[in-house]
Amino acid sequence: MSSLNAENHIGLSPLQRCAAIDLTEVPRVGFRGPDSTAYLLARGFILPDSPNRAVTQADGSHVARLSQTEYLVLGSLLDRGERIADEEARWEMDHYANYLLPREDSHGWLQLSGVYIAEVMAKLCGADLRPQAFAPGAVAQTSAARINVIVINLGSVATPVFQILFDRASLDYFRGALMDAMGEFDGAVLGIDALI
Known part of the structure; x- marks a missing residue:
């Protein structure tokens, strides 16, 4: 992790910094x-x-x-x-x-949140998901980590959040790819209770 990123992390909760939560069990x-x-x-x-x-x-x-x-x-x-x-x-x-x-049997569902979500996704996906190109309310049907994904920007400027849906059979693979991409940003994998 670079010193610039380390400085930026000070005072941010994992959800605000960079976190993934598995929502696959939510209808x-x-x-x-x-x-x-x-x-x-x-x-x-x-x-x-x-x-x-x-x-x-x-x-x-x-x-x-x-x-x-x-x-x-x-x-x-x-x-x-x-x-x-x-x-x-x-x-x-x-x-x-x-x-x-x-869609419960066909699609896995991960939430990615925090100020680094566009940078994390840039490691996996060719689509421009930076805020200026992919504003809240936008939906991208694209490819990430070599699988088809639906990325939905359901956050705000203050709390960036992407909902990511993909083939459920690829859940373990995609979660691993996402965790690897989050590493540079001190990303955390949290349980669903962190959102409730």
Whole structure:
């Protein structure tokens, strides 16, 4: 670790400096189809206006719009994802052309937080995820550590946070790659209780 980075770390908590938390056990679900927008609006969600954008809901859950007709909904830590798990359980094919995409089995989910998250991701990913290019609410569908990832900027200038989703079978591999990239920045791996 360089002396410059060491100086910058003074007084910052691990979450503020550089931390990864595994959220893979928190419910998440996808919806796709020509009526997916109407369906989610009817279920009370606030939706992004355009693809590759995300919106945080009043209950702390998040909706990311991946295309004109596909959404990814991430559960809130406030209720441990219960609302989203209920949405998935209650879904049925009705008068909406809207298809359920179960994501708990298909996608791993890591949160990366702290002032060094753009630098950490630059070691793994060719996309420019610096704040000036990738503002809060932005979604990038890209490649990192040679696997496909969805990176969602759900932080703020004061508290930078990326939610990163990827093939669940690659969870151990990607977590290891992320931890290696975090090493220069004195990164920490924390438990989910650090967020509650």
